[in-house]
Amino acid sequence: xxxxxxxxxxxxxxxxxxxxxxxxxxxxxxxxxxxxxxxxxxxxxxxxxxxxxxxxxxxxxxxxxxxxxxxxxxxxxxxxxxxxxxxxxxxxxxxxxxxxxxxxxxxxxxxxxxxxxxxxxxxxxxxxxxxxxxxxxxxxxxxxxxxxxxxxxxxxxxxxxxxxxxxxxxxxxxxxxxxxxxxxxxxxxxxxxxxxxxxxxxxx
Numbered sequence: 001x002x003x004x005x006x007x008x009x010x011x012x013x014x015x016x017x018x019x020x021x022x023x024x025x026x027x028x029x030x031x032x033x034x035x036x037x038x039x040x041x042x043x044x045x046x047x048x049x050x051x052x053x054x055x056x057x058x059x060x061x062x063x064x065x066x067x068x069x070x071x072x073x074x075x076x077x078x079x080x081x082x083x084x085x086x087x088x089x090x091x092x093x094x095x096x097x098x099x100x101x102x103x104x105x106x107x108x109x110x111x112x113x114x115x116x117x118x119x120x121x122x123x124x125x126x127x128x129x130x131x132x133x134x135x136x137x138x139x140x141x142x143x144x145x146x147x148x149x150x151x152x153x154x155x156x157x158x159x160x161x162x163x164x165x166x167x168x169x170x171x172x173x174x175x176x177x178x179x180x181x182x183x184x185x186x187x188x189x190x191x192x193x194x195x196x197x198x199x200x201x202x203x204x
Contacts, residue, residue, distance in 0.1 A: 010145020
């Protein structure tokens with residue numbers, strides 16, 4: 001299936017997934033999210049996936065959809081809905097694979113209440129389910145399209161070290177400045193990289 005370019009901006013990808021949940025399970029779903037909220041350590045493995053900008057799940061109950069007035073027919077929905085939003089660096093397939101490999105039990109706990117959820121393993125069935133329920137992004141703004149989230153973090157680290165070096169520059173000799181500069185390079189060398197457009201895969 002061809003990827004919709006509206007989901008991509010530079011090196012970042014936006015994903016939106018809407019899955020129906022049976023109303024009688026909504027309270028159970030909310031209890032799961034409450035537990036994660038009071039025990040953030042349960043999401044620590046997700047936080048460590050550094051290519052993810054953020055991931056958010058929201059429950060929209062069937063009576064919470066907006067009604068704009070008499071010109072709009074009232075909806076008679078059978079289900080509540082689980083809305084998932086996330087931004088990340090990399091391809092759609094890499095992202096879903098990482099979720100499935102790193103957080104299989106967590107994904108099952110969250111999506112198990114959704115209608116026809118096949119489980120996070122095997123990955124092929126999980127991918128088909130996500131793709132089927134994915135809603136393409138109509139408009140997607142990215143502040144730094146040529147940079148990944150790790151590029152932005154690295155730029156902040158380099159900027160902080162440069163500011164520290166600048167405060168020392170006026171009060172030190174050339175020899176002292178050279179020593180400070182070399183120490184700074186050693187500290188930030190792992191943060192020095194190249195930003196720009198995502199590389200184009202070589203054709204076979």
